Amino acid sequence: MxxxxxxxxxxxxxxxxxxxxxxxxxxxxxxxxxxxxxxxxxxxxxxxxxxxxxxxxxxxxxxxxxxxxxxxxxxxxxxxxxxxxxxxxIGVVFGQRTTLWWDLPLIDSYRLMHRMYRIPDARYAENLDRLVELLSLESLLDVPVRQLSLGQRMRGDIVAALLHDxxxxxxxxxxxxxxxxxxxxxxxxxxxxxxxxxxxxxxxxxxxxxxxxxxxxxxxxxxxxxxxxxxxxxxxxAGESERTLVVDLERELPPIDAGPAARVVKVEGPRQWLAFPASESAAPLVARIAAEYPLADLSVREPDIEAVIAKMLRSLGDTPKPPPDRATA
Amino acid sequence: MGAGRLYTAVAAGGFRRYATYRAATAAGVFTNTAFGIILVYTYLALWDEKPHLGGYDQAQAVTYVWLGQCLYATLAIQGGGVEKDLMERIRTGAIAIDLYRPADLQLWWLATDLGRSLFQMLGRGVIPFLVGAVFFPMALPADAGTWAAFLVALFLAMLVSFGIRYLVALSVFWLLDGMGVNQVLMVTGIFFSGMTLPLNVFPGAFGEVVRVLPWAAQLQMPADVLMGETGVAGAFAFQAAWAVALLAAGRLLQSAATRRVVVQGG
Amino acid sequence: MGERVRDALRAYLLIAGMWIRSTMIYRTSFAVTMAGNLLVTGLDFATILLMFSRVDSLGGWSLPEVAFLYGLSATSFGVADLVLGSMDVLGTRIRDGSFDTLLVRPASVLAQIGADHFALRRLGRITQGAVVLGWALAFAGIDWTPAKVLLVPLMLAAGAAIFCALFVAGAAFQFLAQDAAEVQNAFTYGGTTLLQYPPTVFGKDFVRGVTFLLPLGFVNWVPAAYVLGRPYPLRLPVWTVWAPPLVAAVCCALAGLAWRAGLRAYRSTGS
Structure with missing residues (x-):
């Protein structure tokens, strides 16, 4: 391992x-x-x-x-x-903490990695080309890091973490x-x-x-x-987590009756939020609502990770669950 | 909320903010004590060589040293008071937010700095002074009246100190980088306040000039008031005049800077 | 061992080079701060000049003799300050978490933090210290012998090493108290200020402490007293004049141990 x-x-x-x-x-x-x-x-x-x-x-x-x-x-x-x-x-990328040199062009930080990690010249050149291309940073190599956007900087940090293979x-x-x-x-x-x-x-x-x-x-x-x-x-x-269907009706109506498949968790004017199990498909639910209600728009929201974890932890009663057999994963 | 209560609250905030740096304060007490000891020995040698130099006797010279260590952080003589934050806010443009606050910019920062000063004196300044008083003979007044006059002089010194640093900080509106002016602040602060040598020891015409500059209001005046070396009324007048002049200059510069921000669109 | 030192030195130079390039982006700012550094560090000597405008000697030492002490102290401290003067950023780096990024690099952490914020403007202090030293060498009326000639560069090197040890020890202390970076100023800046004045100025017990306990006296006091032909306030055997390199070695070893202990403590507590 x-x-x-x-x-x-x-x-x-x-x-x-x-x-x-x-x-x-x-x-x-x-x-x-x-x-x-x-x-x-x-x-x-x-x-x-x-x-x-x-x-x-x-x-x-x-x-x-x-x-x-x-x-x-x-x-x-x-x-x-x-x-x-x-x-x-190993390569390490700390999300909110750049290791790039703030005032210097991006390429300077890579040259430092080249020498600090003693990466052979040919391999450095090859890796740099490949990584920079994959992360579309070619045009930014000579730009000082302080002028990069957050996303560009993150990509820049990823390159820096991978130059030494x-x-x-x-x-x-x-x-x-x-x-x-x-x-x-x-x-x-x-x-x-x-x-x-x-x-x-x-x-x-x-x-x-x-x-x-x-x-x-x-x-x-x-x-x-x-x-x-x-x-x-x-x-x-494990967490029986739920997805949310956000339904915009054409006018304010009483809570939607979608049967046992979903329940209304919030109503705000013509907009209603319905929770349904994450493991179920949204299609039958959408079809049923579309057939019975004046539908203007809808969207599906994935559960956020905190909610999933919180639910899972609650359902486990805070006792660790033995890991499932990894052979099948 | 009345203006008085508002600025009292702001000053209390300044006090509390600096009070959170416990280890830093302890470190500062240690460093000021160490420097005080070094300086006391050199002054004693100097006054040994030339008694009554600058009109001080040895005990007064010693008192001057420890008062200097006590006021070093209190008056941010080398910089490092709220002007640091102010410069940073100007540099990053966050100052625009302050300008829209329903409070006067200068008074706001003055109140914060007074809160900071008060904490630095109690938390950081008093202990080195007491250490000095325990181990070296000092010339301290016995009557409450002189101490009261000293406190007034100290308050005026805080105003002058802020006045200088506020001007320096506002210069960042035009210079965009505080590195250079900070260094100027440091040099002038240490030298012309008399941190290294009392201003009344400075020789000849140079000494005459140095003693009427605003920095003289910071350490020299409170020290002379405490040790009865100068007329109280004259000292207060000198300090107050500089305080008014500097704070007025600060207001002028502030309105020029505000116009600049407004013109640039924040 | 030799290889590890060489690797550390290489990493140090790589990172110092990056900082130099960073500073050179803002040339005007660099010029201003360099001039400022020259001025700020020159103030100490200006104070001594002011004192001597009112007296002819201090603790029995003349101006050129005090200038000799000053030049030695300021130059050797200047070198240490240039090499390791920014180690007080360690506390900030620990607090903001950026210290961790140094630990995942294949290079000595001490070298990396030592080179942090490397600033050429610090050449200002060395320059003015060297100028004063040069003046003092010419005018202090030294009765030169080969031994004395040899002692001057030896003092500078050993002094710089002793101050470097203080910077490292100060940094190690920050592993324990991240906000207390200022404590080390008492020893580094306080130390160099102290050594600019003759030992005769200070109380005997104080000189004893600064000679035997915190061996700053070996930066310049002990050997300089010999070079100038002045008695040292304490009775010391003659050979101690040559002790500075030895003292420096011991200081560096102790500082190294303190650093390792500090780093180990950090890696086990994460704070």
Whole structure:
């Protein structure tokens, strides 16, 4: 296995003020007996509520933090012990924190990576050409980073993280704050990177579409524990999550009666919101409403990731569920 | 809300904001104490060589050192008060929002800075001064009247200090970058306030000039009022004159800058 | 070991080069800050000149002799300041999370943070320190011997190394207290200010502390007193004149240990 996490835990000591000059020490388990493996070439979404232990896990996998216990290997390397050797094998993109040089042209940051990672000249040139083309940054190489848009900068950061051909790419919120087109570009690129080069990708995100479009596998963490590990569809089932049908009628009417398939959750003038199970198709529901009501417009909203996770966690009663058999995934 | 209550609230906000930096404050206390000790020894050597230099005796020279350390952050003598935030807001254009606030820009920032000053004095200035008083002989007045006069002089010094820094900050409207003026602020602040050497020690015509510049109102005047080395009324008049002049200049520059922002469309 | 040092140095130069290029984008601003740096750092000497406009000696030392101390202290501090002077950004980097990005690079974290915000404007301090030193060498009436000639560059190098150690130790302290960057100013800026004045100015206990406890006295006081033929306020064996390189080595080793301990603490606590 390419990434092996076995009973890893991370305990922080937090000092809390309890009075004037009085401080109480308390131990917090940010990650608690976490175990999973990721095979080479997998693309995994790593999600959970804020403060669930996502970034702590990523920091341990990238060698930033030392685990308090358990065993952790990435490409056979113990990240905390051999930070520098690991650095050559991994690429990291911190979503909201650019590592590009603010005042300098984009290309200068890449030249620094070239030399810092001691990438052979030919391979650097080849990688740069390919990445820049795939992420359509050709015309921006000589533009100072401070003049790039958020989406351009994110693409620029992704290139910087991949110039040295890492085997695994960690992405922390890679699409946060990006417009629809930039999001699509980033996702298309990641899919291609994964299929063409076989790069293992582990990403944390708040955007369910990132997961839907990219990841065959999702891991959900909460309170430092792995709550779910499996395909996205299974997550929907586990959480019995709901999609929302937003219906605009031609005039104000009493709540729509759509039978047992859906229920109205909100009415605002001629607009009504109906919730229906995410696992069901919207088609019969739409057909029924269209037949019985004066329909002006409608749209379907996917559940957001927090809602899915929250539901799932509630349904599990906060007890971790053993991961399903990975052989079928 | 009455204007008085509004600006009191703003000043309280300034006080609280700086009060949150606990470790930084402790670090500042330590650094000011260390510098005070170094400076006291050099002054003692200097006054040993030439007693009554600049009209001070040794105890007065020592008092001057510790007062300087006490007022260093209080009056943001080297810069680093609210003008830093103001410059940043001008640079980023966020200042446009401030201009639409139903409050006077200058008074708003003055109130914030007074709140900051008050915290810096209590949190950061008093301890080095007390340390100095415990370990070195100082010339402190015994009567409450002199202390009261000192507090007035200190308040006027805060106004002058803000007046200087407000002008410097507003210059960013035209310069677009605060690096250069910050450096000027630092050089002039340290040297002409008498942080390194009391202004009454500066020789000849140079000394005459330095003693009438606005920076003289910051440390030299409160020190001389505290140690009874100058007439109280004259000191107040000198400080108040500079305060009025600087704050008036600030208003002029502010209205010019406001027009500029409005013309540029924010 | 040798290879690791070479790699770290290489990373340092790469990053320092990027910062130089960044500064050169704004040439005017660079020129202004460079001039400002020259002026700000020159103020310390201006103060000494002002003092000597009223007295003929300070602690029994003449102006050229004090200028000798000043030149040595300012130049060696200037070198350390140029090389590692921006390490006080560490606390900010930890707070805003950008410190983590350094840990995923295949390069020494110390080299990366040492080169952070590398600023050529700091040449200003070295320049004015060197000018004062040159003047002092000519006018301090030094009774030159080969040993004294050798001591001057040795003092500068060892002094710079001692100040570098202080910068690293100060940075290590920021792992514990991220807001307390100013504490190190007491030792670095305070240290160089202190050493600009003759040791005879200070109380005996204070000199003892600055010689044996925090060995700043070896930056210039002890060897300079020998070069100028002046007695050191403390009784020290003659060989201690040659101790600065040794003291510097010990300081650097201790600072290195402190840095490693700090980094280890950070990696286990994440704050």
């Amino acid at each position: 390419f990434i092996e996490v076995d009973g890893v835990e991370k305990v922080f000591e937090v000092r809390k003020k309890t009075g004037f000059l009085k401080r109480e020490r308390r131990q917090v388990r940010a990650v608690d007996s976490l175990s999973f493996t990721v095979a080479r070439g997998e693309m995994v979404g790593y999600i959970g509520p804020n403060g669930a232990g996502k970034s702590t896990t990523i920091k341990m996998l990238t060698g930033i933090l030392t685990p308090s216990g358990g065993r952790l290997r990435v490409a056979g390397i113990d990240p905390s012990r051999e930070r520098m050797r690991l650095a050559h094998r 890492p085997d695994v790419l960690y992405l922390d919120e890679p699409t946060i704050g990006l417009d629809v087109i930039s999001k699509a570009k980033v996702r298309d690129f990641l899919r291609e990177l994964n299929t063409e080069r076989g790069t293992t990708v582990l990403l944390t995100t708040h955007d369910l579409q990132d997961i839907e479009q990219l990841c065959s596998r999702v891991m959900v963490i909460d309170h430092g524990r792995l709550m779910y590990d499996g395909p996205l569809a299974g997550l929907h089932e």
